[in-house]
Amino acid sequence: MTDNLIGLLVIIPMITAVVSVALVRHPQPQRILGLVSFGSMLLLAIRWLIQIRNGDILVSQMGGWPAPFGITLVFDSLSGLLLCTGLVVAIGCYVHAFSVLGSDSERRYFHPLVQLLLVGVNQCFLTGDLFNMFVGFEIMLMASYGLVSLGGRRSQISQAYKYLILNLVASTAFVISAGFVYGMFGTLNLADLARIVDARVSSGQGLPPGFVAISVLLLFVFGAKGAFFPLWFWLPDTYHTCPTPVAALFSGLLTKVGVYGVARTFPLVFAAGDAGNVVTPLLLGSAAVTMLLGVLGAVSQSQVRRILAIHVLSQVGYMIFGLALMTTAGLAGALYYMVQHMIVKSSLFLCCGVMESHTGSDDLDKLGGLLRRDRFLGISFFIAAMSLVGLPPLSGFFGKLVLVREGWSEHWWLSAIALLTGVLTLVSMLKIWSMGFWSRPLESSQNQEHSLGSNNLGGAYTGIGFLVGAALFVGVAAEPIYGIALTAGEQLTDSTAYLKAVSPLSDISSALESGGSG
Amino acid sequence: MTLVLAVCVATLVTVSVYLMLSRELKSIAMGVFLLGHGANLAIIAMSGSPVSLVKGLRDAPILGGADLVDPLPQALILTAIVINFAVMGFLLTLLIVTARRTSTLNVDQLAKEDSPAVSPILERSRPERFYE
Numbered sequence: 001m002t003d004n005l006i007g008l009l010v011i012i013p014m015i016t017a018v019v020s021v022a023l024v025r026h027p028q029p030q031r032i033l034g035l036v037s038f039g040s041m042l043l044l045a046i047r048w049l050i051q052i053r054n055g056d057i058l059v060s061q062m063g064g065w066p067a068p069f070g071i072t073l074v075f076d077s078l079s080g081l082l083l084c085t086g087l088v089v090a091i092g093c094y095v096h097a098f099s100v101l102g103s104d105s106e107r108r109y110f111h112p113l114v115q116l117l118l119v120g121v122n123q124c125f126l127t128g129d130l131f132n133m134f135v136g137f138e139i140m141l142m143a144s145y146g147l148v149s150l151g152g153r154r155s156q157i158s159q160a161y162k163y164l165i166l167n168l169v170a171s172t173a174f175v176i177s178a179g180f181v182y183g184m185f186g187t188l189n190l191a192d193l194a195r196i197v198d199a200r201v202s203s204g205q206g207l208p209p210g211f212v213a214i215s216v217l218l219l220f221v222f223g224a225k226g227a228f229f230p231l232w233f234w235l236p237d238t239y240h241t242c243p244t245p246v247a248a249l250f251s252g253l254l255t256k257v258g259v260y261g262v263a264r265t266f267p268l269v270f271a272a273g274d275a276g277n278v279v280t281p282l283l284l285g286s287a288a289v290t291m292l293l294g295v296l297g298a299v300s301q302s303q304v305r306r307i308l309a310i311h312v313l314s315q316v317g318y319m320i321f322g323l324a325l326m327t328t329a330g331l332a333g334a335l336y337y338m339v340q341h342m343i344v345k346s347s348l349f350l351c352c353g354v355m356e357s358h359t360g361s362d363d364l365d366k367l368g369g370l371l372r373r374d375r376f377l378g379i380s381f382f383i384a385a386m387s388l389v390g391l392p393p394l395s396g397f398f399g400k401l402v403l404v405r406e407g408w409s410e411h412w413w414l415s416a417i418a419l420l421t422g423v424l425t426l427v428s429m430l431k432i433w434s435m436g437f438w439s440r441p442l443e444s445s446q447n448q449e450h451s452l453g454s455n456n457l458g459g460a461y462t463g464i465g466f467l468v469g470a471a472l473f474v475g476v477a478a479e480p481i482y483g484i485a486l487t488a489g490e491q492l493t494d495s496t497a498y499l500k501a502v503s504p505l506s507d508i509s510s511a512l513e514s515g516g517s518g
Numbered sequence: 519m520t521l522v523l524a525v526c527v528a529t530l531v532t533v534s535v536y537l538m539l540s541r542e543l544k545s546i547a548m549g550v551f552l553l554g555h556g557a558n559l560a561i562i563a564m565s566g567s568p569v570s571l572v573k574g575l576r577d578a579p580i581l582g583g584a585d586l587v588d589p590l591p592q593a594l595i596l597t598a599i600v601i602n603f604a605v606m607g608f609l610l611t612l613l614i615v616t617a618r619r620t621s622t623l624n625v626d627q628l629a630k631e632d633s634p635a636v637s638p639i640l641e642r643s644r645p646e647r648f649y650e
Contacts, residue, residue: 131594131597135597135601138601138605142601142604142605142608145605145608145612146608149612149615152615152619154619154620157612157615157616157619157620158616158620158628158629160612161543161546161612161625161628164609164612165538165546165550168550168553168554168605168609169538169550169553171601172550172553172554172556172557173557175554175557175558175561175594175598176557176560176561178594179557179560179561179564179565179591179594179595180560180561180564182561182564182565182590182591182594183561183564183565183566183591
């Protein structure tokens, strides 16, 4: 189905970013503008997601050029679900930032940068070709470089380099692999690539030499962005130093775009033929190590923000686990897990931000008795933490259930590691809970009690409440959301629907006859 | 021609890896830029005549049967150059800010130092103004 309006999801934040640059000295209009932009995008995305619940795919061919020749935007169940979740996370973190971020940081182009980040993220989710995915990545990364060094504290700047250099190298690898893919197949459109690769594999012609190398190179690219096992070292340091709303936004959006890249391109194109035999073991091994090392790292830390940051890794491991299975239910489980993780993880980071503004520190040894001082924060944190662990009525349970059950028959050891990781997650979350919230208030913190009300934290609580509410919703509405995820899994494992929706032409002469006027 | 380009790419990448392994942030930045150029040259090297879709175009009378160059890799490179340029600008700005705030561009010292150091450069250039 053609719907050219899906381009709005990229255009709205771009226009908002430009306008808020002009308004950079006036925070209030920028905030309203930003909320209007996020809100309208979320409403549009939800509307389209409801429209495609039967498994339709919305496609927009820019300028009317047919598929491999123009730019294609695709809104299918996978992109739709992630777009909605990403926007929910963005709204929560954005509102939270109003009261946590210093006015200095806010004036230094926080609002335009967040909008630009969303331009990049939305473009990555929507695009139907590899090079535009690269451009989306770059827009997102440029904005994130700015956000990482926002405020410009010393520790932040020196950590920003790690993030910057690794991502620059990964982006360069992305350009190279995109160029080589074009050299091999003469197209960068994912649907067209899938068509050519399928035809070559099924006709026994075989894939060009070097296809496996390109697959692995792309896996490196997405792995670096998504913090897969050997490439995760930048993440804990970066998330540790930047402002909490920014860390929450990053943990919700950035690594997931890397995971999305794998979910989008590998089942469709790059796991075909021999490449699948190389990529799948890599993904499986990476999933196991990422899950286990991430959670072990988290258990050993004593600073809340570090625990949460390293936990992102172990959760990414679950997603890779689902992707590596490459089955319909595995991909659907990974997708559902991504949705709940984005929301839950961001809300935990936001809780951490409020803890810091209450006590001035996120060191567990200096926290204590927070439950008595701030009941709302305690309850929100508990709900979010238990969702992360995966206790039954909450959202994390369903994601883990699907993954563990799906993996059990073929890779029982991975399922066992996933269960063990769940237990250790519980340990690390209980550590924060019992030391930070449940315990007796420390002597030194009691005299700070009066300063509690002085900070205006209205926006912070709204953000947390919104995200925790969304996390509860994902748990309660697990069935419809998993239904959408299952549709996405079917569309990923069987590309006929995707190919039919994009319908790439094989010959340019027919394109010239029917082509656009551009 | 392909051989020459391949040698160029290999040289660029080797030099850039060498630079990126150094402890000076300036060298690391230069290494990253060179790597970008290496990538662009690699794409040039692999591009040839248009790959699959030109049966209709090649017969166009205006070409007189001459060879075609595939315009798409060049468009890719143009985009990549623009992006590289922007990132280069940001990285150099960050280097200047780091130098002003910490008075060192050495990775080890950056990791070690905790208190803001004061340098003659820092005092003269009034770092606060930089952000305003």
